[in-house]
Amino acid sequence: ETGVTQSPTHLIKTRGQQVTLRCSSQSGHNTVSWYQQALGQGPQFIFQYYREEENGRGNFPPRFSGLQFPNYSSELNVNALELDDSALYLCASSAGSREGDTQYFGPGTRLTVL
């Protein structure tokens, strides 16, 4: 069984640029959640996709957007990058079949905005 994978591992961008981060969910999982983890902080929920539809969003501006594909993999897009967007971006997948489903995390993408 393949776990959650994310690409790229590291990324350096400059302010104002756009970035796309990718996530492949664990086999059999139809739900993907994205989290932002600033240095020294706990992860914060960005949004979640369930069967290709957005299923909840945290307190993040519209320049954070996402997609989920028919194979349940997902993308996180961030436009007009700001310095404060520098963080570890974590993707988590779950089966979405019952309450309290465990979310399984990928290794994250470290984004640095200069």
Place this chain on the structure above:
Amino acid sequence: AQTVTQSQPEMSVQEAETVTLSCTYDTSESDYYLFWYKQPPSRQMILVIRQEAYKQQNATENRFSVNFQKAAKSFSLKISDSQLGDAAMYFCAYALAQGGSEKLVFGKGTKLTVNP
């Protein structure tokens, strides 16, 4: 809004000893889930243990156990027989029961050091 507080930014323990990490949370809901995740330097979040709020019995996973006090909104993690590999950031997390696909609210974490 739900919040999770971890009051111990750092903790240390001697190998083979026992350590307890604290977590409190604030919610007006009665049906929810609580989790402890471990994040080693490799960055990948690993589930340590989960607790359903409707269950009175404290969850246990091998050397890891919790003390869940629903009325006090407290959810501490006890690690017995600590091992060097237990060294990591530990995050407490809350999820409101929503019929599937819950969103996690995390605390700021506790850095655990295990001394040989």
